[in-house]
Amino acid sequence: MLGAPPEGTRFGLPDEAAARVRIVTTLQTLFDSWGYALVDTPVLEHYDPAHPRAAQSFKLSDRDSGVLALRSDFTPAIAHLVRSHFDENAPQRFQYCGKAWQAINPDFARTREFTQVGLELTGISNPRADAELIHLAREAVREVGLVPRVELGNPGFVRALFDLAEVPEDSQETLANTIDRKDVAGLEEMLDSYKLSPDLKAALLGVADLYGDVTILNEARQLAPWPETLRALDDLEAILAEFEDLDELLLDFGRARRLSYYTGVTFQAYTFDFGQPLLGGGRYDGALLPYAAGFTIGLERLLLALPPHGDYTPPLILSLDDAGARRLRAAGYRVERGLFANVDEARAYTLARGIPYLLSDAGLEALTKNKPEYDDLLNLLEANYV
Amino acid sequence: MSDPDKFTLALPKGRVMEESLEILQRAGLTLTLNGKGRALRFDAGDAIIIEMRNSDVPTYVDLGVADAGIVGKDVLVESGRNVYEPVDLGFQACRLSFIRPKGASGPVRRVASKYPHIALTYLRGLGNSAEVIKLSGSVELACLTGLADGVVDIVQTGGTLRANGLEEVDVIMQSSARLVVNRAALKLKAQTLRPLITRLRELAGSSQKTPI
Numbered sequence: 259m260l261g262a263p264p265e266g267t268r269f270g271l272p273d274e275a276a277a278r279v280r281i282v283t284t285l286q287t288l289f290d291s292w293g294y295a296l297v298d299t300p301v302l303e304h305y306d307p308a309h310p311r312a313a314q315s316f317k318l319s320d321r322d323s324g325v326l327a328l329r330s331d332f333t334p335a336i337a338h339l340v341r342s343h344f345d346e347n348a349p350q351r352f353q354y355c356g357k358a359w360q361a362i363n364p365d366f367a368r369t370r371e372f373t374q375v376g377l378e379l380t381g382i383s384n385p386r387a388d389a390e391l392i393h394l395a396r397e398a399v400r401e402v403g404l405v406p407r408v409e410l411g412n413p414g415f416v417r418a419l420f421d422l423a424e425v426p427e428d429s430q431e432t433l434a435n436t437i438d439r440k441d442v443a444g445l446e447e448m449l450d451s452y453k454l455s456p457d458l459k460a461a462l463l464g465v466a467d468l469y470g471d472v473t474i475l476n477e478a479r480q481l482a483p484w485p486e487t488l489r490a491l492d493d494l495e496a497i498l499a500e501f502e503d504l505d506e507l508l509l510d511f512g513r514a515r516r517l518s519y520y521t522g523v524t525f526q527a528y529t530f531d532f533g534q535p536l537l538g539g540g541r542y543d544g545a546l547l548p549y550a551a552g553f554t555i556g557l558e559r560l561l562l563a564l565p566p567h568g569d570y571t572p573p574l575i576l577s578l579d580d581a582g583a584r585r586l587r588a589a590g591y592r593v594e595r596g597l598f599a600n601v602d603e604a605r606a607y608t609l610a611r612g613i614p615y616l617l618s619d620a621g622l623e624a625l626t627k628n629k630p631e632y633d634d635l636l637n638l639l640e641a642n643y644v
Numbered sequence: 645m646s647d648p649d650k651f652t653l654a655l656p657k658g659r660v661m662e663e664s665l666e667i668l669q670r671a672g673l674t675l676t677l678n679g680k681g682r683a684l685r686f687d688a689g690d691a692i693i694i695e696m697r698n699s700d701v702p703t704y705v706d707l708g709v710a711d712a713g714i715v716g717k718d719v720l721v722e723s724g725r726n727v728y729e730p731v732d733l734g735f736q737a738c739r740l741s742f743i744r745p746k747g748a749s750g751p752v753r754r755v756a757s758k759y760p761h762i763a764l765t766y767l768r769g770l771g772n773s774a775e776v777i778k779l780s781g782s783v784e785l786a787c788l789t790g791l792a793d794g795v796v797d798i799v800q801t802g803g804t805l806r807a808n809g810l811e812e813v814d815v816i817m818q819s820s821a822r823l824v825v826n827r828a829a830l831k832l833k834a835q836t837l838r839p840l841i842t843r844l845r846e847l848a849g850s851s852q853k854t855p856i
Binding site for chain 1 (some may be wrong): 705706707708709711726727728729730731732825826827828829830831832834838845
């Protein structure tokens with residue numbers, strides 16, 4: 259029995275594989291043009307129970323009884339690379355591309371083996387650096403041919419509200435998730451159990467609805483006019499001030515996932531008529547490095563959002579004439595070597611494989627009615643015979 | 645890019661569909677099922693309606709095939725899907741409870757439910773390591789036949805429980821119909837969905853008014 263590959267993994271057939279190379283090249287060229295150097299990190303990592311996705315890691319036992327894990331993202335490894343080889347307090351720009359693994363429940367129809375293309379800007383923390391990443395996130399979506407919308411948030415805003423409201427530590431995560439889901443009814447129920455000033459309660463209720471274009475910054479200022487919350491808004495405004503046009507940027511102050519991990523701006527990119535984020539990132543100073551921010555693109559998501567690829571085409575010529583094939587390849591043509599000595603068999607194979615030309619002892623033969631390359635190929639073959 | 649004002653709405657079959665259409669129409673959407681017949685995907689005017697089992701609604705909305713949908717909070721929590729749930733529509737109110745035969749005092753070793761994830765989370769929260777089995781039909785039967793020591797199921801009036809000698813031991817959560825919205829759609833189709841959310845909150849009750 260043939261069976262299927264493990265849940266959440268799949269084969270990439272020629273068309274998809276070619277599209278992947280094209281998209282990855284496009285992204286890597288963009289990042290490289292901004293000074294992000296490509297680096298490689300090991301697939302095998304030491305298992306770290308403190309990793310936020312430790313529960314979802316694929317684990318392997320090492321021979322000395324240590325536990326290894328397949329990488330589930332690149333950020334810890336890049337941080338390790340920076341700490342061990344570079345100055346962690348000076349700007350460093352790195353990009354990466356490779357597979358990562360998460361042992362999530364396959365019921366959720368998400369792949370468990372996936373490809374991440376991303377970058378990290380470490381050693382510096384300022385609005386200019388944040389804006390560079392957000393700009394590159396927007397450009398990355400545009401470069402692959404989609405219309406980008408990048409949504410920014412600042413978890414510092416919700417954190418400041420939690421501090422002001424003295425939300426108990428053990429209910430912070432539930433409250434943050436309720437805000438993140440924009441579950442205003444659930445939020446109201448939770449807030450009723452705290453003794454809050456009407457202003458603070460209104461702010462915590464309202465934060466779930468603080469999303470839209472940049473004009474909501476003013477709404478946020480009115481809703482939460484405390485120094486701590488205003489500071490979070492000022493931080494975001496300073497990033498926006500770096501942009502010449504704000505058209506494709508959106509804000510959502512209700513983005514409250516992983517409150518304790520992200521220390522500054524967070525962002526995700528969307529495109530029209532595709533219901534899932536194409537990339538996500540943010541600033542996480544102090545978590546793994548003194549200063550670091552970055553984003554990751556889910557390559558498989560991106561490929562799903564793009565129209566059908568049609569990247570792979572069969573070679574142009576099937577050749578039974580090795581000398582002729584060499585000449586054509588030298589001129590840049592893609593030539594497959596015929597493995598059947600019999601010309602009729604070779605012709606049948608060529609037709610079935612969708613290859614337009616057959617080169618044999620009998621000369622060059624076009625198998626399709628439309629044969630735009632025929633004269634060029636013939637000239638090459640004849641010119642070189644002289 | 646498709647028509648920016650039109651959106652796709654996932655609705656469960658049956659009574660919830662009728663109640664959903666009614667509140668959406670009161671919220672100002674022009675929706676008609678005239679000519680729908682047996683079509684599962686139907687252009688109803690202001691929205692394209694896709695009709696499905698209630699437990700599939702969170703999946704369609706999370707993965708972005710539908711921009712929005714209406715589904716019970718119980719089904720939504722059970723699904724574990726990551727969607728926005730900006731409006732509690734109020735109808736289809738019920739509670740999800742832990743139910744045992746009246747007077748039962750023995751250990752809880754096996755629990756049956758249509759909501760295995762919720763049941764498991766509830767039991768583990770109590771420090772109970774009972775086995776949880778998923779059933780699809782009337783789970784009360786599991787209690788009556790001794791298949792399980794208790795069940796986790798929805799209770800509306802409690803009539804079925806009393807008729808079968810069962811009692812509610814604990815209320816796990818309250819449930820009612822929610823408007824759920826895909827994360828990207830809320831932002832990219834905001835000009836359509838935001839006003840709809842505001843109107844639905846006004847219709848659904850005083851408590852959820854947009855504070856700004």
